[in-house]
Amino acid sequence: EDKVTLQLKWVTQAQFAGYYVAKDKGFYKEEGLDVEIKPGGPDIAPEQVIAGGGADVIVDWMAGALAARDKGVALVNIAQPFKKAGMELACPKNGPIKTEADFKGRTLGVWFFGNEYPFYAWMNKLGLKTEGGPDGVTVLKQSFDVQPLIQKQADCISVMTYNEYWQLIDAGYKPEDLTVFNYSAMGNDLLEDGLYTLQEKLKDPAFEDKMVRFVRASMKGWKYATENNDEAAEIVMENGGQDENHQKRMMSEVAKLIDNADGKLIPEAYERTAKALLDQKIITKQPEGAYTTAITDKAIK
Amino acid sequence: MRALKPSWQAVLAVLLCLIALALGAMSTTEMAASAQPSSPTAYPYLGIKGLMYGLAVVAALLSMLALAPALEALVLCVGSTAVALMLVSGITGFEGTALAPYFLLLIAAWLLGWRCVAVLSSIKPSQRWISTLLRLVIPALFGAWILFLWEAITRGAGIPFILLPPPSAVGVRIANTLPVLWADINQTIFRSVLIGYALGCASGFLAAILADRFVFLRRGLIPIGNMVSALPIIGVAPIMVMWFGFDWHSKAAVVVIMTFFPMLVNTVAGLAASGHMERDLMRTYASNYWQTLAKLRLPAAAPFIFNALKINSTLALIGAIVAEFFGTPVVGMGFRISTEVGRMNVDMVWAEIAVAALAGSVFYGVVALIERAATFWHPSVRGG
Amino acid sequence: MTAVKPAVVAASKLGLTFQTNDGPVQALSNVDLSIGKGEFVSFIGPSGCGKTTFLRVIADLEKPTSGSITVNGMTPEQAREKRAYGYVFQAAALFPWRTIERNVALPLEIIGLPKAEQTERIRRTMELVNLAGFEKKYPWQLSGGMQQRASIARALAFDADLLLMDEPFGALDEIVRDHLNEQLLQLWAATNKTICFVTHSIPEAVYLSTRIVVMSPRPGRVTDVIESTLPRERPLDIRETPEFLAIAARVRDGLRAGHSYED
């Protein structure tokens, strides 16, 4: 059996159900793989882990991967299970923000640690400064949770459709109490969870073959997960997920982002992501060879 | 016999140079070039290899002659620094190609640097200004060597930039982002750290006095103080953000909690440190509690209290920075570190770390200077 | 004669036992003693017999385990709180962070004396113990005898009615000692202080005291109390008179009796 180490971007939750399902249901084993899944956390940068040799393949957002590539870690996207972005900005209806025009002079909660690019790209598009003041928006670095909204420290906060949004609902907000700005819906989305590996290693045909098998099994896992949400959520729970109900809900939301589980990258979304990063000078040069469709082409015939 | 003054560092350095010479090529490119002498490829240290070895060996040998310490230090300093500089500048452009001789020569140069520091610290100057100068030069040399090693190893071994950038890159980054760094310092150090430190130390001190004054409080407060001590910052910081908002107030609150306990523990230990006879003396004057405290027990506790002030000066800095990982405005050293890690701008991360280290050292140094002045009578200051 | 004066210190059946890691040590046993106002009482006895302990009991630094004691008619604690006495310890006990001058000032600060009067008293007592010129030095910069004198100056500056002095002149040479003996007698005569004085020097005890208490070791008991027949006015050469020598001989005999080795 070939060993593969997968580094996730965040803690164990239904966001990564496909991989846990593939492992639990033996899809990896069928492909002759022995996969170790390493959960991430708030201060784990998967890009660093892979550069340090701690993983063979990582789950990452495209923006972060391109930024790392710009810094000399040649990450290549080999599959893109998430077709749509799950991020959105949520504002209470009884607050001051109803439309994009109301942002001026307000405080918005944003996640950093590589998750801030879509927000800045959007503000860029709106022509809003992010240094505060009456003509711009004040940015608040938001931590794990939805407290800034509950504590009224921010007028809007970032949420994921599959996660924090439901925490707001749990906290007593009803869907009709909230205005949400969904990045995908606005056409501002940057690619989220994809699978990345090192360009150097991909040159090795044996490794490439291993990745083909890995992606094939992973996508099979995702397919299974999107079709059997509750079972997938339970598998996540068994692997250390927290709060069963929450995981079930997350699974069903995540399923909406997957589309059909073929892992194929949509080149337009890639271009949009690259351009947004270039515009913000996050990366200095147009990325070349930052993705390959070879793997998915071989994996999903 | 008097003409020679062998030192193990110099001898070992010469030995390492010889081994390195015997091993040959210093980089994979050089190896490749010598395998195919026909194709003229460029490789590191084309012309200066001999010069580097020569310098190292000569400096090592010269240093073992019975020179005046100042002269010996000069020879060592010049020799080792020159070799290190050449090593580092030579490998630029060929990162990750270094072979064993590269590292051996590096170690040899470092040994000479070490010897230099050792010689310098054994000098006992008669004039004041020289000893002050030495006090600054020695740690600076030591630090310079840490940087040399770091630069040479990251470049020589080709460590990925996003894992550990070479210090030169960090230096460039610092120079280019001074305004940002200054804004961060302003937010983190002049607000969270200093205010939190002052409040935390003061409250720890007051708690210790209260605990000392009232037995009831001592029995009740100390165990609870112990519990506060280990409230992990990562648990407390989000709560503080919840309570005090996301600006510096919540960071200062975290710093208060972190600095409280060391002050409490050390002050309590210090208040127990005054001698029995001295306490008896104060009793014979029917000196009241506060008089005894002010005139005997606090002065006697001063070494312990300064101990806490010193430990806290660095704790406060760590606390404020780490607390900024959990909800902040978009300025501050901790904010910058956590976001720039996410952006893979590791040089910026290290720039902030370097600034933090500098600020922390200055902070600590100021406290230590005050300590020397205030506890001049303590054996540890009078020289033990 | 002394009995009619009001007793400054009155001990009856006083006993004190220390509990130590290897069993109890009886430091004082059955001490009966009354010291009247204006007396100068010397305590003499072999090393470890309980002299310091007795002084410490008077000073409320040690609680007796049996018997009773009053100081100025009060418990030692009340007396201490009234600042009834000044104490010169066997060791100098100077604070290392204060200069000599500020060490002497310590008790004056505590009783809250006005600054001007503090300066005056410090000057006077520093001169008395011959330390003028060393005001600004720190304790560790002084010789052993000088430290001892600084601690005497500190107690004298305090100026209480009862002076407890534990071998104050032990570390001083004969000449300084004679000088300070004279000074102390003058001070005593002029101010009618009561003085309890521990010493190892028989001539010193005889020269200074109106009464000499001889103690014997473990358990510390009072074996002899010798009333001095010398006049209050005592020039230094009184020490050659037969009367003086007779008293000294009696003290020496009392002392010798308490020792285990006969020679």
Added chain:
Amino acid sequence: MTAVKPAVVAASKLGLTFQTNDGPVQALSNVDLSIGKGEFVSFIGPSGCGKTTFLRVIADLEKPTSGSITVNGMTPEQAREKRAYGYVFQAAALFPWRTIERNVALPLEIIGLPKAEQTERIRRTMELVNLAGFEKKYPWQLSGGMQQRASIARALAFDADLLLMDEPFGALDEIVRDHLNEQLLQLWAATNKTICFVTHSIPEAVYLSTRIVVMSPRPGRVTDVIESTLPRERPLDIRETPEFLAIAARVRDGLRAGHSYED
């Protein structure tokens, strides 16, 4: 007579100045002195005149700022490294965390004596200073004089050829002092040790010494060196002989000359 013996201590033009916060203090100035093997030299002088400082220079605890000194023909440092001397400090300097017995054992542990011999020496010296029964006590459980005796025991147990003693008997009563004086003389006679002895007691100095060095204060100078004409064999009552009293008188005169106040 002493000149022919090999000099154990030889100081010439020795000077030492301390730098303090308010200017330099000259503790020793131009001291010329040679001490031969087997001598018993006492130092006497007013408090603060530099006696302790001189002993500390011999012991390599203080570096002279001018002049030169040899100990056993070596520099003081070399002599110290050869463990040439034992030192009794003016204060007891016992380690508070060791029992008395273990304090006495300290130097023996350091020179690495076998356990059995350590026990034997401790027993012997503890008896000598009359502290048997207090082996297991901690220093703070002892009286001042007992602590001083413990520190003497410690130095005697060390058993070096040169003994430096700084007012070792200052805190002891006359009887114990006489006893220890005799013991010390016996020890000295039996072992041919060289002893440098600081004291404030003129009779003690005369009784013990083959030579008495009188010093004067600030800057500490040697003002008189008195050779004793007493025989080596000295019973205690030699102190009443006219010869003894004559020497004592000469010492007293030398001492008085050094003092600022005449009486």
Added chain:
Amino acid sequence: MDSLRSKIIPVTTILLVIVAIWYVGAMAMNAPFQRDMDSRNNATPSTMEFIGKTLSQAKPTLPAPHQVAQNFFENTFERKITSNRSLVYHAWVTLSSTLLGFAFGTALGIVIAIGIVHVTTLDRSLMPWIIASQTIPILAIAPMVIVVLAAIGITGLIPKALISTYLSFFPVAVGMVKGLRSPELMHLDLMHTYNASRSQIFWKLRVPASVPFLFASMKVAVAASLVGAIVGELPTGAVAGIGAKLLAGAYYSQTIEIWSALVAGSVVAALLVALVGLAGRLVDRAMGGRPA
């Protein structure tokens, strides 16, 4: 035992005062959110009902003491200690790396202090850099440390313990430098007269003299170790330990869980500090320490 009883009354009194303040705080801090909720639901509760609600929210801003106590009790006593949900299990995971890190840290701190006191080169050159090292925010480099260690095959307990070490050696080093230099000059002189070797001076004089400083520092260090162990749990995937518990709680805003994990951490800390204190007292007693 008597001293135990004489401690219980003060501790409980003060705890009661804290709990009372805590309840008031919980009501005050949870009230705004409750008001929001009520206004969204058009509910108009009576004052008593309102207070009751502020003390029974599922994710309160400040959980009420009884909520924390209940959660703490359930997770401590009602779960198998091997269960992933048992606080005892998590506390044990954290404790093991704390203890290892504390042992490393104390040893390292002492070694550094010895070096600084005895080697002039180190005294002159090392201290500023040790100080600088302590200003590096641990949370920033912890992931890199763990990545690098994992790359060379070190995983599990050791990386977490190393982060504890990093935080705990400093108080020990600073305190011990002070302590080892605290013997009285006369005692040092005495040792010089015996021409005692450096190691003899060290063992027989410097070490005993440094004991009060050592224990004061070790109390701070053991607390710092615990913080380090908790910090170290995050970048290792936060699978077990009090840090993992805190993180999971924080991630889902489960404030009650956070607080009960915090309480667990504090209890562990208090026990550790008390243990060090006890060891200090025993050592002091063995060294003939004089009762105050």
